[in-house]
Structures are given as structure tokens and as C-alpha cells.
Amino acid sequence: MKKNEEIIVEVIDNGIYGEGIAKVDAIPIFVPNVLIGEKVKIKIIKVLSSYAVGKAIEIIEQSSDRVIPDCSTYFRCGGCNLRHCNYESTIKMKIKSVQNTLSKAIGKNIKVDEVIKMEEPYYYRNxxxxxxxxxxxxxxxxxxxxxxxxxxxxxxxxxxxxxxxxxxxxxxxxxxxxxxxxxxxxxxxxxxxxxxxxxxxxxxxxxxxxxxxxxxxxxxxxxxxxxxxxxxxxxxxxxxxxxxxxxxxxxxxxxxxxxxxxxxxxxxGKKKFKISPRSFYQINPIQTEKLYCKAIEYANLTGKETVFDLYCGIGTIGIFASDRAKKIYGIETISEAIEDAKENSRINGIENTEFFVGDVEKVLPEIIKDRNLSADVIFIDPPRKGCEKKAIDTFLKIAPKRLVYVSCNPATLGRDIKLLEEKYELLKLTICDMFCFTSHIECVAVLSLK
Ligand SMILES: C[S@@+](CC[C@H](N)C(=O)[O-])C[C@H]1O[C@@H](n2cnc3c(N)ncnc32)[C@H](O)[C@@H]1O
The missing domain is CATH 2.40.50.1070 (OB fold (Dihydrolipoamide Acetyltransferase, E2P))
Structure with a gap:
């Protein structure tokens, strides 16, 4: 393969950004905006030692999943990257992507149990x-x-x-x-x-x-x-x-x-939340409600549990779960978000929550030790980079019965589950489609103490 060479390829797989993957002499070529099963004329635009990048110049045989994008700037815009295919096929792509990423990271076959699709996947961002x-x-x-x-x-x-x-x-x-x-x-x-x-x-x-x-x-x-x-x-x-x-x-x-x-x-749901300019608040609230309901179902709460809501933002998951637990402790690094979390508990008349400012990896072991606490369930909802190794070590040490891990990055979810496997087994995994028509993926997984 040489740069600027034009070749005809068949698309055999998808990459994590929704791009198509073809192979020539076992070298993968990543081609944006093409779909599995399509025969495409491409121009090679970059050649590296282990892979190449191509640009589609003609779709010779088209997938039945292909649609005309409903946006005039789609092919230039850095926002959506899956508007050239129908909604159902974006979901299939996400299932495959999560299963492949997790199976590779954990070293065994992982299946997605459920997908929560969006009924009207438009105008969803808040x-x-x-x-x-x-x-x-x-x-x-x-x-x-x-x-x-x-x-x-x-x-x-x-x-x-x-x-x-x-x-x-x-x-x-x-x-x-x-x-x-x-x-x-x-x-x-x-x-x-x-x-x-x-x-x-x-x-x-x-x-x-x-x-x-x-x-x-x-x-x-x-x-x-x-x-x-x-x-x-x-x-x-x-x-x-x-x-x-x-x-x-x-x-x-x-x-x-x-x-x-x-x-x-x-x-x-029925809970009211105060949102400040710097606080994290999920961008698709319709799907967020469904995601949190699934996370709470996975937590299997009876009302007697001590629960940690880690990386809690403005306290949303913990407050959502507060009716079904004895006590909720939230930890979050941004102090304004913790101020909002406390205020959110107050305006909802909730008295069984307590929130702490700081990094989970530092604050969690401190409060467990200082207050001599144990945990029954931990909700984990970290940023894309996942959990620090020190945080994972603390989860393994305090060993709650269940870990409910909400993730916006399957790669770090897989890495962290692999580390947690020392004491936990993955019970169930759901994709909640929060970022419709983009390749971003939100998952929730429940792990149970072996
Ligand atoms: C994906 S958001 C989840 C927020 C919240 N659970 C929700 O659903 O709205 C991740 C949050 O983790 C916080 N964060 C990032 N690194 C952290 C750390 N090391 N310790 C505690 N919080 C952290 C971020 O500020 C952000 O609010």
C-alpha cells in the first residue's frame, strides 16, 4: 500500500469510532463513513507500520443499513459520526464494539445482556x-x-x-x-x-x-x-x-x-437537582433516568445497605438511590459539585446522604478507616480514564457485595473489570444509548463478590 493509491476493498469490521475496517495483506485500513459488507473504492491517505487510513471515494456496493445523512454539515462536523447509517445499525455497532473491547481486555467472551435504546434519538442534548x-x-x-x-x-x-x-x-x-x-x-x-x-x-x-x-x-x-x-x-x-x-x-x-x-x-425522576456552571450533569437526561434505574436495579437494594456513590458529581445516582438504602456516602473531586450535592439532598428532603470533596483514591480509604465503615454496594461512575489503581485496590480491600460500574469508556471499563476479577465476577452488562448517532458508548455493569 502506498499513500494516494486507490484500491477497492470490502469492509469487514468496525473500529471504536464507528469507522469501517478493511484488510489488505492482513494490514487493517480504517475508513470513516463506510459500513460492514460494503464494497468501496478508497484512497489511501496514511500508511503506518501496523495500519493504514483510507478515505472512501465511491461506494460500489452499498449496505442496506446506509442512509442519507439528515444533516448538511455531517461529513465535515466533529460532532456525530454515525449519521450515515440507520439507528438500529448504530446500536448493533455499539454492542459489537463493547463485546469486542471487553472480551479482549478481560480475556474471555463477554456478552451485552441488554440495550436501552432511545425512543426519539433527536435533540437530546441538554x-x-x-x-x-x-x-x-x-x-x-x-x-x-x-x-x-x-x-x-x-x-x-x-x-x-x-x-x-x-x-x-x-x-x-x-x-x-x-x-x-x-x-x-x-x-x-x-x-x-x-x-x-x-x-x-x-x-x-x-x-x-x-x-x-x-x-x-x-x-x-x-x-x-x-x-x-x-x-x-x-x-x-x-x-x-x-x-x-x-x-x-x-x-x-x-x-x-x-x-x-x-x-x-x-x-x-421525581428528584430535583441544582446545576451550577462547572458541575457535571449527564447530557441526555431522558436516557440518564433509564441508566440510573438500571444501575439501581443492579444494586439490588433492600433499604438496609450502606452505599458509596463514587465520582458522584452533583450526587445524582446516590440521591436517586437514597430511598432504597440506609446510608449513602458520595465522593467527588469538584467542590462546587459537592456543594450542589448537599443542596440537592436538602431540597429533596433527604437525610441519609453525606458527601465528601476529594479524589476517590485518597478520600475513600480515609473515611472507611476514620469512621470504621463497611460498604454493601458501591456505585462507580468515573471519567473516561476509569479508576486509579489505588481506588481499585481499595474496592478489593473493602470488598462490598456488589459493585455497580457506570462507564462512558468500554476500554477502561474492561481494564478495571480485569483488575477486579481477583474478587469479583461480572454478572450483567447493559448499554444505555446516551449519545445517539455518535460512537460514544455508555454502559452499566454489575459485579458480584465471588
Ligand atoms: C462521569 S462523571 C459522573 C458524575 C455523576 N455520577 C453523574 O452521573 O452525573 C465523573 C465525575 O467524576 C469526577 N472525578 C474525576 N476524577 C475524580 C477522582 N479522582 N475522584 C473523585 N471524583 C472524580 C468528575 O468531576 C465528574 O463529576
Missing amino acids: KLQYPLGLDKDGKSVMGVYAQRSHIIIPTEHCKIQDKLSQKIANYILKFIKNNCIPVYNEENLKGSLRHLIIRIGKKTNEVMITLVTNTQNIYKEKELIEAVVKEFKEVKTIVKNINSKNTNVILGDKTEILYGDGYIYDYL
Whole structure:
């Protein structure tokens, strides 16, 4: 194989990003936007020692799962990557991907027991997060980054964003343009507004806007706020986050309230949650409710258990489970999220929860020792990188009857289950489709003490 060579291949598998995989002389070629069973003419764009990357230039034989993407910017956008196939086939792909990844990591055949699909897999996101910048003609632009780049694709209508959030975003961009508010220029690090974040409580319809800015002051800030609040009664709060660093990290350290209280509320099931600008809150609340119900079913609670909710964010899983346990202890690294978790317990009239700020790997062993606690069930919901080895060692040491592991990364889930296998066996595994039409996967697994 040589770069720029054009060849005809058959797609035999999928990679973890939903791309197709073909093979030539046993060398895998990764080709985006092609499906298993398709015969495709591709152009080789990269050749490395163990694999190559190709670009589809003609689909010669098409899969029956292929559909025309319902989005005009799909092939350039870095958001969705599975809009070229029907929803059912995205689910099949995810099942296969989880089974392959986990089987490889654990060293035996792992099966997905259940998939929780989304009935209406559109407009599901409760958080819109668009960069602002300049296009090649120097005009202000807002939208989604193109794949593997910082080129902003103007996004006026996105099939996975909440419709009201998109409408507010479009209004703000128009205001920025009409009033010549300077947006951030990544090349010379000048300008002001760099990101627009809009969060909506899907049940309450309350909206929080975060204006991420390079400069302390935003030109026509007062006028912008007055106009937005007048136009959209759903906007309950607007905050300014100052990030002057030359970085890909979106939020800076300093947040100021410009309008309202600095937070919004939403409901998951019957429980009410306070959401602050920096707190983690699952982006698809319809599926989150189903995910948490499955996690609680897996926990098999009777009301007598001592439960840990680790990596608890604003306390959602623990609070969701609090009616069915004796005591819930939550641990989370972000202090504002723990403040929200405490407040969330209070507003829901819950008295059997206690929350701690800090890293699980450090705080869990400390509170177990200091308070002489044992655990019956542990909910584990870490970020993509999974659990630190020290945290896994603590789980093995305190050995609760059940571990319920919620994961947004099958690779680290598999790695951690392999380590936990010393004392635990995997009982059941469910995929909950939270990130429909993207290759992101959310799973929940239950492990039982051997
Ligand atoms: C996937 S989120 C889960 C949050 C929550 N369980 C939920 O469902 O909304 C992971 C959380 O872990 C927190 N986190 C990351 N590393 C951590 C650590 N070492 N110890 C404690 N919390 C951590 C993050 O701040 C984030 O809130």
C-alpha cells in the first residue's frame, strides 16, 4: 500500500469510532463513513507500520443499513459520526464494539445482556457548547469544530442539540454580529468571546448561559444580557467565565454571575437537582433516568445497605438511590459539585446522604478507616480514564457485595473489570444509548463478590 493509491476493498469490521475496517495483506485500513459488507473504492491517505487510513471515494456496493445523512454539515462536523447509517445499525455497532473491547481486555467472551435504546434519538442534548471565532473572511462564526481541527463549522440547526438552546445560540450570534462584539481570535489571542455554553433543564425548561471570555470585560455586555433575557423568558441565569489562557480547556477558573442566581434546576425522576456552571450533569437526561434505574436495579437494594456513590458529581445516582438504602456516602473531586450535592439532598428532603470533596483514591480509604465503615454496594461512575489503581485496590480491600460500574469508556471499563476479577465476577452488562448517532458508548455493569 502506498499513500494516494486507490484500491477497492470490502469492509469487514468496525473500529471504536464507528469507522469501517478493511484488510489488505492482513494490514487493517480504517475508513470513516463506510459500513460492514460494503464494497468501496478508497484512497489511501496514511500508511503506518501496523495500519493504514483510507478515505472512501465511491461506494460500489452499498449496505442496506446506509442512509442519507439528515444533516448538511455531517461529513465535515466533529460532532456525530454515525449519521450515515440507520439507528438500529448504530446500536448493533455499539454492542459489537463493547463485546469486542471487553472480551479482549478481560480475556474471555463477554456478552451485552441488554440495550436501552432511545425512543426519539433527536435533540437530546441538554448542553450546547459552541466555540466562537472568525471565519476566513474575518466574520464572526459559531458552531462545532470540524473533525480533528479548530475550524468552526457554522451550526444553526443541529439534530442532537436541544431546539430552544440552538435558538438562543443563534440569537446571541446575531446580536454579536449586529453589535460588533469582538470574538476570540485563536491566532493572535485577541478578542473576547470564545465559547458559548447553554444548559437547559429539560423538565423545568430553565436555561443557564455561560459566556466564556478571554477578557474581563465584554463589549456591550449589559445590552447583550438585557436583550437575551427579554427575548427568552426561559433564561434564568447568565454567567461569565474568564479564560485568558492559550489552551484547549474550555472553562477558566473565574466565574461571575451576570444575571440570576448562577444555577438552574432540573428533575431526574421525581428528584430535583441544582446545576451550577462547572458541575457535571449527564447530557441526555431522558436516557440518564433509564441508566440510573438500571444501575439501581443492579444494586439490588433492600433499604438496609450502606452505599458509596463514587465520582458522584452533583450526587445524582446516590440521591436517586437514597430511598432504597440506609446510608449513602458520595465522593467527588469538584467542590462546587459537592456543594450542589448537599443542596440537592436538602431540597429533596433527604437525610441519609453525606458527601465528601476529594479524589476517590485518597478520600475513600480515609473515611472507611476514620469512621470504621463497611460498604454493601458501591456505585462507580468515573471519567473516561476509569479508576486509579489505588481506588481499585481499595474496592478489593473493602470488598462490598456488589459493585455497580457506570462507564462512558468500554476500554477502561474492561481494564478495571480485569483488575477486579481477583474478587469479583461480572454478572450483567447493559448499554444505555446516551449519545445517539455518535460512537460514544455508555454502559452499566454489575459485579458480584465471588
Ligand atoms: C462521569 S462523571 C459522573 C458524575 C455523576 N455520577 C453523574 O452521573 O452525573 C465523573 C465525575 O467524576 C469526577 N472525578 C474525576 N476524577 C475524580 C477522582 N479522582 N475522584 C473523585 N471524583 C472524580 C468528575 O468531576 C465528574 O463529576
